[in-house]
Structures are given as structure tokens and as C-alpha cells.
Amino acid sequence: MIDIQGLTKVYGRSRAVHVRALDSVSFDVPDRTIFGFLGPNGAGKTTTIRILATILPPTEGAASVGGHDVRDEALEVKRLIGYMPEFPGFYPTMTGEQHLDYWGRFYRLPRADRRRRSKDLMDLVGLGAERSKKAKAYSHGMLKRLGLAQALLHDPPVLILDEPAGGLDPHGIIFFRNLMKRLNRDGKTIFLSSHILGEVQQTCTHVGVIHRGRMVATGTTDEIQRKMGRTIAPKALVEARDVPDALVEELRRLPHVTAVDRTDWGLIVTMDEDVRAAVNGHLVYAGVEVRGIKLAEVTLEDAFVALTGGEAT
Amino acid sequence: MFVSILMLLVMIGAAFGLSGLASTGPGIQNEYVLWASPAYPTNGSAAGVVVWVADVFGEGRPDVDIALGEPVLPNDPDFVFRERATRITNGTGWVAFPDLGPGFWPLEMRVGILTSTSLVFLDPSPPPGNATLWLRRFEVLGDGAARDVGLQVMRPEGRPVAGAEVRLNGTLQGMTSGDGFFHLRLGAGVWSVAVDVAGERLGQDVFVTESLVSLPIASGPDSILFFLAYILMGVFGPIVAIALSYDALAKERFQGSLELLLVRPATRTGLAVGKFLGTFASVAVPVVGVQLASLAGIAGLTGEWPEAGFAAAFILGTMALLASYVLIMQIFSTFMKSAGTAILSAFFVWLVFNALWNLVILAGTAVLGIEGGTPEYFSFVASALLLNPSGVFQLTLTAYLPPHLLGAFGASLGGLPTWSGPVAFVMWIAGLLVVAVLVFKTKVV
Numbered sequence: 152m153i154d155i156q157g158l159t160k161v162y163g164r165s166r167a168v169h170v171r172a173l174d175s176v177s178f179d180v181p182d183r184t185i186f187g188f189l190g191p192n193g194a195g196k197t198t199t200i201r202i203l204a205t206i207l208p209p210t211e212g213a214a215s216v217g218g219h220d221v222r223d224e225a226l227e228v229k230r231l232i233g234y235m236p237e238f239p240g241f242y243p244t245m246t247g248e249q250h251l252d253y254w255g256r257f258y259r260l261p262r263a264d265r266r267r268r269s270k271d272l273m274d275l276v277g278l279g280a281e282r283s284k285k286a287k288a289y290s291h292g293m294l295k296r297l298g299l300a301q302a303l304l305h306d307p308p309v310l311i312l313d314e315p316a317g318g319l320d321p322h323g324i325i326f327f328r329n330l331m332k333r334l335n336r337d338g339k340t341i342f343l344s345s346h347i348l349g350e351v352q353q354t355c356t357h358v359g360v361i362h363r364g365r366m367v368a369t370g371t372t373d374e375i376q377r378k379m380g381r382t383i384a385p386k387a388l389v390e391a392r393d394v395p396d397a398l399v400e401e402l403r404r405l406p407h408v409t410a411v412d413r414t415d416w417g418l419i420v421t422m423d424e425d426v427r428a429a430v431n432g433h434l435v436y437a438g439v440e441v442r443g444i445k446l447a448e449v450t451l452e453d454a455f456v457a458l459t460g461g462e463a464t
Numbered sequence: 465m466f467v468s469i470l471m472l473l474v475m476i477g478a479a480f481g482l483s484g485l486a487s488t489g490p491g492i493q494n495e496y497v498l499w500a501s502p503a504y505p506t507n508g509s510a511a512g513v514v515v516w517v518a519d520v521f522g523e524g525r526p527d528v529d530i531a532l533g534e535p536v537l538p539n540d541p542d543f544v545f546r547e548r549a550t551r552i553t554n555g556t557g558w559v560a561f562p563d564l565g566p567g568f569w570p571l572e573m574r575v576g577i578l579t580s581t582s583l584v585f586l587d588p589s590p591p592p593g594n595a596t597l598w599l600r601r602f603e604v605l606g607d608g609a610a611r612d613v614g615l616q617v618m619r620p621e622g623r624p625v626a627g628a629e630v631r632l633n634g635t636l637q638g639m640t641s642g643d644g645f646f647h648l649r650l651g652a653g654v655w656s657v658a659v660d661v662a663g664e665r666l667g668q669d670v671f672v673t674e675s676l677v678s679l680p681i682a683s684g685p686d687s688i689l690f691f692l693a694y695i696l697m698g699v700f701g702p703i704v705a706i707a708l709s710y711d712a713l714a715k716e717r718f719q720g721s722l723e724l725l726l727v728r729p730a731t732r733t734g735l736a737v738g739k740f741l742g743t744f745a746s747v748a749v750p751v752v753g754v755q756l757a758s759l760a761g762i763a764g765l766t767g768e769w770p771e772a773g774f775a776a777a778f779i780l781g782t783m784a785l786l787a788s789y790v791l792i793m794q795i796f797s798t799f800m801k802s803a804g805t806a807i808l809s810a811f812f813v814w815l816v817f818n819a820l821w822n823l824v825i826l827a828g829t830a831v832l833g834i835e836g837g838t839p840e841y842f843s844f845v846a847s848a849l850l851l852n853p854s855g856v857f858q859l860t861l862t863a864y865l866p867p868h869l870l871g872a873f874g875a876s877l878g879g880l881p882t883w884s885g886p887v888a889f890v891m892w893i894a895g896l897l898v899v900a901v902l903v904f905k906t907k908v909v
Binding site: 205226 | 729
């Protein structure tokens with residue numbers, strides 16, 4: 152549904168302000184998926200999203216939505232997408248419902264349809280009781296919900312959302328997660344960026360990681376985790392109490408063990424090879440009661456940190 | 465809304481205030497003007513003198529004493545008026561002294577204590593041509609500029625030419641009256657006055673200085689409208705347009721609604737033009753309301769409506785003025801990233817096109833070495849006005865001034881054709897719209 156090939160964006164013509172925000176970025180977003188777009192601050196997420204939303208022209212390369220090029224067929228792309236910026240801005244003195252009615256006119260929706268659609272959408276995003284309030288009276292979470300409502304106004308097959316859950320409280324995050332899944336079940340392709348990696352892991356079917364303007368990984372969420380599981384140093388979670396300090400030091404000196412850390416429930420042993428049997432034997436031989444020892448799963452966060460060198464999202 | 469109400473109050477108040485001021489009108493010397501012409505009869509009789517006494521507008525004055533003196537030598541420093549005959553003007557202000565023969569004949573007009581003397585030269589033979597143009601200038605408005613021109617067209621035999629076409633800088637102004645009179649009121653500058661008589665063109669150039677009075681006293685619906693249009697709308701129009709449009713795009717940008725606008729299914733050109741039309745409508749609708757209310761107020765206060773063409777120029781010229789400023793601010797607003805810079809840009813635009821423009825003209829004349837008060841100066845000033853929407857507004861209003869106000873208060877086209885203002889507005893708006901669209905397409909991201 153979304154195809155990006157060799158996308159490059161350079162800001163500024165002079166050398167002093169020359170910034171290469173995107174550098175030959177290529178990936179695609181399959182139809183009817185929820186694609187999580189991850190990357191540290193300044194990695195190029197918002198630039199990519201703004202190009203897809205036809206707001207920014209690319210410097211080089213191509214991006215298309217539903218087979219329509221964002222540069223040459225911008226109008227067709229605009230009809231296919233619903234876009235929600237990270238900080239959706241509204242006219243302070245207009246009510247939520249008036250905003251939807253105003254934007255609805257751009258899609259040539261008849262007045263009756265606009266009214267019905269506005270009401271339905273306000274209900275959908277949980278603003279049914281607030282639809283007659285002016286936007287200046289909305290909280291951050293309510294503005295986010297209104298931002299999503301305006302993106303859904305013309306029932307687009309593709310949603311492009313920049314940090315939809317950013318700044319929301321846990322209830323808001325859960326609401327958005329469930330709504331994303333519901334919209335996806337209804338057939339929509341959702342392309343979203345997020346800082347909340349756990350949320351992406353729970354919501355997204357596919358993930359792309361961008362770092363310093365370059366794509367460093369794309370695939371399904373499971374694929375990314377499996378792939379990174381092969382490259383990230385394995386960790387043994389040892390459930391054992393009262394391990395003497397001297398024994399911990401002995402474990403650190405074992406071949407292929409790179410670090411041993413204490414926790415409330417036992418030890419985390421970081422290895423460059425799976426030497427759980429040797430660790431277990433060493434502990435049992437010393438008389439420690441080992442209740443369990445297993446390999447830690449690689450989370451999306453682990454994968455992200457490994458891919459981006461530990462830079463903050 | 466607040467701005468509209470304030471503007472309405474100011475304009476109605478000004479109209480009311482102006483309606484109470486008395487007209488200066490012509491003084492006694494302008495009420496009784498002696499027009500004397502040679503008359504060469506076609507029947508072989510000796511030449512004589514025909515006299516009309518009329519006001520500056522050509523309205524005849526009956527029952528005025530006119531005395532004819534004995535002929536004199538030209539430039540005689542010891543000239544003494546020795547009365548030869550006295551006659552009284554008839555109902556049209558006319559009187560004749562036939563069979564006088566060649567020489568310099570003195571005439572005296574006596575109105576109360578006012579005595580006005582004139583000298584008529586009778587040649588032995590009639591002058592060539594079908595007619596003679598007599599042109600005189602008067603200071604009627606009391607503004608220090610002799611901008612009222614009276615003219616009389618006479619045939620050699622002493623009969624007036626009625627219905628002769630009078631042109632000002634080539635533009636037809638009207639036709640001479642039954643007594644051959646016509647009146648013009650001119651603005652500062654150089655004017656070419658021409659009269660066509662039976663295929664023959666009689667002409668004379670007239671140079672009118674600037675008004676010496678800064679704020680003229682006006683009366684009548686057109687004069688009041690003139691004041692409202694030039695002074696109030698000329699000042700408030702740009703301020704209202706700038707105040708309501710300076711952050712048209714900048715505000716959308718910093719409140720975040722611009723992104724939501726850009727993703728709607730419309731072209732950038734369509735969005736830029738739509739933004740202009742929306743902003744313009746928000747400015748123009750209340751201003752038109754104020755204008756219509758002002759016109760009604762003038763009519764209510766004076767009992768007369770302003771002249772239709774002038775009123776239309778007032779409304780349409782104001783719309784063009786507002787459109788120009790809205791577009792200028794939309795262009796500036798495209799580049800502004802914050803409310804502070806947007807406000808600064810608004811102040812800058814107002815300052816340049818309104819407060820500082822005279823300095824621009826002053827600098828221009830200094831650089832080009834143009835002397836003030838000369839025809840070149842007036843031409844340069846008018847041309848410089850074309851580069852300023854407020855100046856184009858002035859030129860447009862001047863082009864559609866009613867004839868009796870032509871040239872009043874120093875308004876002048878400086879030799880430019882009457883269409884220059886409206887055409888300049890069309891070019892301003894079209895040019896600014898193109899620039900506004902281009903910068904929107906390339907700079908709004």
C-alpha cells in the first residue's frame with residue numbers, strides 16, 4: 152500500500168544549514184497492516200511522514216501510496232490518506248464538530264453526510280459529549296482524539312499517524328491501541344510512528360527502524376525480534392537466592408560469560424554463547440538451590456537499542 | 465467586528481462634521497468677472513467690443529454697470545480712465561459697445577464698491593481663425609491655488625460659440641454654454657485645455673500649483689465623500705486590511721492547523737487563492753457595510769447622494785486597496801514563523817507604503833534632480849504613486865472625481881491617463897496573487 156524507494160530529503164541549500172534528513176530510505180508497508188515506524192529523535196520519522204502526507208517534497212527518490220506518487224499525484228494520495236500530525240492544530244474558537252464540518256467540505260461531502268459523519272466520528276473517538284465545546288477547552292488527549300477523527304473524516308483506506316499516543320495517559324494509550332486494532336480489522340492500513348516501544352510491540356504487525364536518516368531494519372515485529380535475537384548477546388535468567396559474592400565472582404570468570412548482575416530474584420548472566428549448563432552446574436556444585444534458569448526473550452526495546460546504538464527515542 | 469464598528473463611527477462622524485461646515489464659494493471678485501471681446505462686424509462697420517459679466521462658472525450677471533473709456537496708449541504710465549459711455553448688462557450679463565474702431569479701449573465694471581478695469585485691443589482687421597479662446601483662472605477654494613479655470617469661446621464677429629467641445633488632456637469634459645462659457649477645476653500639475661470649433665482646435669496649457677492649505681473645508685455630498693475616501697479610507701483601509709491579514713498563514717503555521725489544511729484534497733494554488741479569498745472576504749464584507757452606511761449617512765445629512773460614478777470608485781477602489789494589502793500581508797505571512805515577526809512585518813508594510821512613501825518620493829526627486837513644483841515633479845509624484853497601493857487608490861479616486869471637484873484639494877493625476885489607477889490596481893492584484901501562489905507553493909512546508 153505504501154512504497155518508498157531511495158527516498159532522500161535534504162534541508163537547506165547552503166553548506167551551513169545543509170541537513171540530510173533522509174538518505175536513500177526504502178521500505179514498503181503491506182496492505183491492511185499496522186506499521187510501526189521507530190527511530191530516535193531526529194532520525195527522520197516525521198520527515199518521512201510529512202513526505203507521505205504530501206506536505207514535504209522529497210529531494211530524491213520516490214514514495215507512493217496506493218500506487219500514486221506523492222509528488223506527481225498528490226491529490227490522489229490526499230484522497231487515500233488520513234493524516235494526523237504529532238501536534239494537531241485546531242482553530243481555538245471553533246468547536247470539535249465545527250472543525251469536522253469545515254474539513255468535510257474539502258471532500259465535497261454533502262451537508263447531511265458531514266453532520267452524520269461528524270457525530271459518528273466524535274462518538275467513535277470518545278468525544279461525543281464534548282463535540283460542542285470549543286477546541287481551546289480541549290485537553291491534550293481530547294485534541295489527539297479530535298486529530299484522529301479529522302483523519303478518518305473521508306473514511307480513507309490509509310492512516311498516517313505521527314505519534315498518535317504521544318503524551319497520553321495510560322487510559323488514552325489503551326484507547327488508541329484498541330481503536331488502531333479495530334480500524335485495522337476494518338481493513339485500514341495504518342502507518343504510525345511512536346516513541347512507546349511497548350505499545351508498538353503490542354499494536355503493530357510490522358515495524359521499521361530508522362536511524363540517522365537510514366533504514367536499519369524492516370519486517371514483521373516477530374521477524375525483527377528473532378533477527379535481533381541472533382545478534383544480541385543472550386542472557387540467562389537464573390532464579391536462585393542467597394548466591395555468595397565469591398560464587399558470583401567465579402561465575403564472571405567462566406568462559407563465554409561477559410557479565411553477571413544481581414536481581415531480587417537471582418542473577419542475570421550475560422554470555423557470548425549459551426553456556427547455561429555450565430552456569431547451572433557451577434551453582435549446583437556450590438550448593439545453591441537453582442529454581443530455574445532460562446534464556447531471556449529479546450524485546451523490541453532490546454532490538455531497538457541494539458539497532459540504534461542505544462540512542463533515546 | 466470591533467474594527468468595523470469603530471470605522472463606521474469615524475466615517476459617519478466625519479460626514480456629520482463636514483456637513484456642518486460652510487462652503488467658501490467664490491468671493492465677490494469671482495462672482496462678477498468681466499469678459500470683454502473684440503467684435504468685427506461682417507457688414508463693414510467699425511469694430512466694437514462685446515462684454516459679458518458672469519461668475520467663474522459662466523452664469524451671467526444682469527444689471528451691472530459697464531463703462532467704456534476713451535482709447536489709450538498701450539503701457540501708458542499716466543493712464544487715466546476718461547469715461548465715454550456707460551451701459552447696463554442685460555438679463556444674460558451681456559452688453560455691447562459697437563462702432564469703436566482700432567485702438568486700446570478701456571472698460572470699467574462697477575459693482576458696489578468693486579471696480580474692475582480691463583483693456584480691449586481692436587485690430588484694424590479681424591484676427592485669423594474661426595474663433596478665439598479666452599481663458600482666465602481664479603482662486604475660488606481659498607487654498608492658495610488658482611485651480612478654477614473659466615473660458616469663453618467667441619467668434620470674430622463677437623458672437624459666443626455654443627456647444628464647442630472642451631477637452632482636458634485630450635479627455636472630453638463637456639461643451640460650452642449658450643454664451644460660450646465653460647468651467648474647469650484642476651488639480652496641481654500641468655493641464656492641456658483645448659476647445660474644438662468647426663474642426664479648429666484652440667488650446668492653452670495651464671499650470672496649477674499645489675494647494676497651500678493642508679486641510680480644505682468641504683461641503684456637499686461629493687466633497688464629504690472625497691474627504692472620507694481620501695483621508696479616512698486612505699488611512700484606515702490599509703490598517704484594517706493589514707490588521708486582519710498579517711498573520712493569515714503565520715497563525716495557521718504556529719497554531720498547527722496549516723498541516724491539516726495542506727493534506728486536504730486541493731492543489732496548493734487552490735489553497736493559496738482560497739486563503740486569499742477567505743481573508744479578503746473577512747475584511748471586505750464589513751468594510752463594504754461601513755461604506756454603504758457612510759454613503760447613506762452623507763445622503764441623510766446633506767439631502768443628496770454623492771455622484772454615482774464617484775461613489776462606485778470609492779467602493780471598488782477601496783476593495784482593490786484592501787485586496788492589495790491582504791495579498792501583500794499573505795506573502796509576508798508565508799515567511800513568518802512567529803506571531804512577533806508577523807506583527808513586525810505588518811508594521812513594516814504599513815510604514816513603507818503609508819508613512820515613509822513621501823520620503824521615497826523625496827529621495828527619488830533628489831536622486832533624479834527634479835525640482836519641486838515643476839511639471840516634471842508632478843509627473844514623477846504621480847508615477848511614484850503607481851508603485852504604492854495607497855497611491856493607486858488616490859489616483860483611482862482622482863480619475864473618477866465629479867467635474868466640479870476635479871482638482872480640488874490638490875488631487876492630481878500628474879498627466880497620467882484616467883485609466884492608469886484602475887489598470888494599476890488590476891496589475892497589482894494580479895501580480896501579488898501570482899507571487900502569493902508561488903511562495904505558498906515553494907515556501908509553505
